[in-house]
Amino acid sequence: MNRINVYAYPETEWDEVTLAGWFNKDSATEYEEATTGINGTSVNPVGKFEHQSLYRTAKGRWVLCTWSQYEGVDPRNEFADDATAKDWLIRNEEDAAVAQWFGELEEESGPNLGGRPSVGPKVEVRLDAETLRRIRIEEFAAGRARADALRDLIAARLNALDAA
Structure with missing residues (x-):
């Protein structure tokens, strides 16, 4: 079995890293990151020499794996929620995986530049x-x-x- 341990990382440096679980890499689906530029910089919000991949375990959990090109830096494996996984998949242009796990993407997404939808005419009032x-x-x-x-x-x- 190709077991990968998953950890819970503390909010502060004084707390300890604890084992949160594990999964079998052989039975998980791996999504590799997208990169940009000739140096293969990750599209994810990690450092210049850090990279990520996302796993969907056999039991349906998401695991985010972050690793570094620097020697002596251990990979960081942590469970991720659905919102984090969906965001990661969209950022890395894994549209087929987004459709499979979360449904089809809309034609367009982003802020509504026209403001909030109107409920009725605007009424201004001054209050004490x-x-x-x-x-x-x-x-x-x-x-x-x-x-x-x-x-x-x-x-x-x-x-x-x-x-x-």
Whole structure:
């Protein structure tokens, strides 16, 4: 068996690296990194002489392997979540793997340069400090954007008036 150990790396240098698990490389699918330039620099956000590959284990887990061209630097193998794996596969132009594991890519992706989708006409209003403070508390407690919180508060008040 060609076993590769996977580790959990600490947030700080004072904590210890711990064994998180392992997988059999022979039964895993390996995705190799894409490179650029004549020196074969990785397209991944690693150093100039570092490289990565991604594995999909037989049991469906993702393992990100980072290694260095420098002597004496051990490879770093760690479990990755689906979002990290998908991002890695897209960055490395593994479109067939993205489609296989996450579904087809959209025709285009990126920020909506036209802004947020319009819900209705823009209405501007000035609020006193106390009212604004209460709205901030409401939006924070509900985990919503201010515009959404304001729309909900206004709708609730109008519904209460309709019910009366």
